[in-house]
Amino acid sequence: MLSYRHAFHAGNFADVLKHAVLTSALGLLARKDKPLCYYESHAGEGRYDLGGARARRTGEAAQGIGRLWERADVPDALLPYLRAVRAANPAGRLAAYPGSPALAAALLRPADRLVLMELNAADHAALRATFRGDRRVAAHRRDGYEGLVALTPPAERRGLALLDPSYEVVGDWKGVVEATAAAWARWPGGCYAIWYPILDDAMPLRLARALVVAGLRPILRVELVRDGAQPLGLKGSGVLVANPPWTLDRELASWLPWLTGVLGVEGRGAWRLDWVVGE
Ligand SMILES: C[S@@+](CC[C@H](N)C(=O)[O-])C[C@H]1O[C@@H](n2cnc3c(N)ncnc32)[C@H](O)[C@@H]1O
Numbered sequence: 001m002l003s004y005r006h007a008f009h010a011g012n013f014a015d016v017l018k019h020a021v022l023t024s025a026l027g028l029l030a031r032k033d034k035p036l037c038y039y040e041s042h043a044g045e046g047r048y049d050l051g052g053a054r055a056r057r058t059g060e061a062a063q064g065i066g067r068l069w070e071r072a073d074v075p076d077a078l079l080p081y082l083r084a085v086r087a088a089n090p091a092g093r094l095a096a097y098p099g100s101p102a103l104a105a106a107l108l109r110p111a112d113r114l115v116l117m118e119l120n121a122a123d124h125a126a127l128r129a130t131f132r133g134d135r136r137v138a139a140h141r142r143d144g145y146e147g148l149v150a151l152t153p154p155a156e157r158r159g160l161a162l163l164d165p166s167y168e169v170v171g172d173w174k175g176v177v178e179a180t181a182a183a184w185a186r187w188p189g190g191c192y193a194i195w196y197p198i199l200d201d202a203m204p205l206r207l208a209r210a211l212v213v214a215g216l217r218p219i220l221r222v223e224l225v226r227d228g229a230q231p232l233g234l235k236g237s238g239v240l241v242a243n244p245p246w247t248l249d250r251e252l253a254s255w256l257p258w259l260t261g262v263l264g265v266e267g268r269g270a271w272r273l274d275w276v277v278g279e
Pocket residue numbers: 002004005006015041042043044045046098099100101117118119120123142143144145164165166
């Protein structure tokens with residue numbers, strides 16, 4: 001059932017878009033002095049070894065983070081993300097990639113908390129090992145949809161939840177909507193970031209509409225298509241951000257065209273940044 005292992009894909013172009021959106025959003029939320037809580041329903045291992053057999057088998061990171069981590073012309077708003085990647089690779093060779101939990105941990109402050117959920121036993125063991133000794137982090141072996149609803153709202157009342165399933169089962173498209181809607185009912189002040197793969201036009205549209213029908217608003221949509229002419233497989237990566245921090249749209253606009261130019265297959269990359277629904 002849980003055959004998907006993120007270690008094969010860590011640092012690919014889809015991860016880069018998701019993690020760049022995440023770090024921008026968390027950076028804006030962390031500007032306020034008050035503590036916040038970060039939730040992740042599908043956390044993975046937390047950190048990835050790009051020299052390991054699984055990452056080397058696909059080589060996907062070379063076409064993702066490998067294209068930008070050392071560039072000198074990076075837009076300012078992307079620097080916190082790239083600084084965290086560079087800090088994970090102090091020898092100057094791209095050997096490791098911080099997953100979303102490690103990126104969030106790098107950006108958050110001593111008084112913030114991270115509540116991470118991962119169902120796969122091996123990935124959960126790796127996640128726990130990644131954060132051993134970090135008192136801000138609770139890593140649960142738990143269904144992320146159920147856990148997100150059960151563990152919200154946080155005492156801090158502020159924060160962000162990332163929902164990042166693999167979509168290896170079609171039920172994930174429904175699962176993210178139901179869990180986000182249920183968490184939103186308990187915690188309407190939270191920000192919710194939902195990642196999705198772009199394989200065709202239909203499923204991303206249905207996902208956005210379902211969240212609108214569930215009553216979430218406002219919702220910002222950000223998409224990066226790497227290769228619009230690709231007939232099969234993963235063409236692009238998208239994130240819907242419900243109740244985004246103030247000015248997130250402007251911040252994303254400052255780097256999305258640049259990132260598309262770097263990651264897109266020549267002449268076939270495209271981006272989109274719009275409001276699915278306003279206030
Ligand atoms: C796309 S990966 C997560 C990657 C991670 N968010 C990152 O960006 O670094 C999805 C993860 O969800 C886990 N998973 C699958 N179904 C789950 C469920 N119902 N609840 C929690 N985790 C689940 C998988 O084992 C996998 O590690």
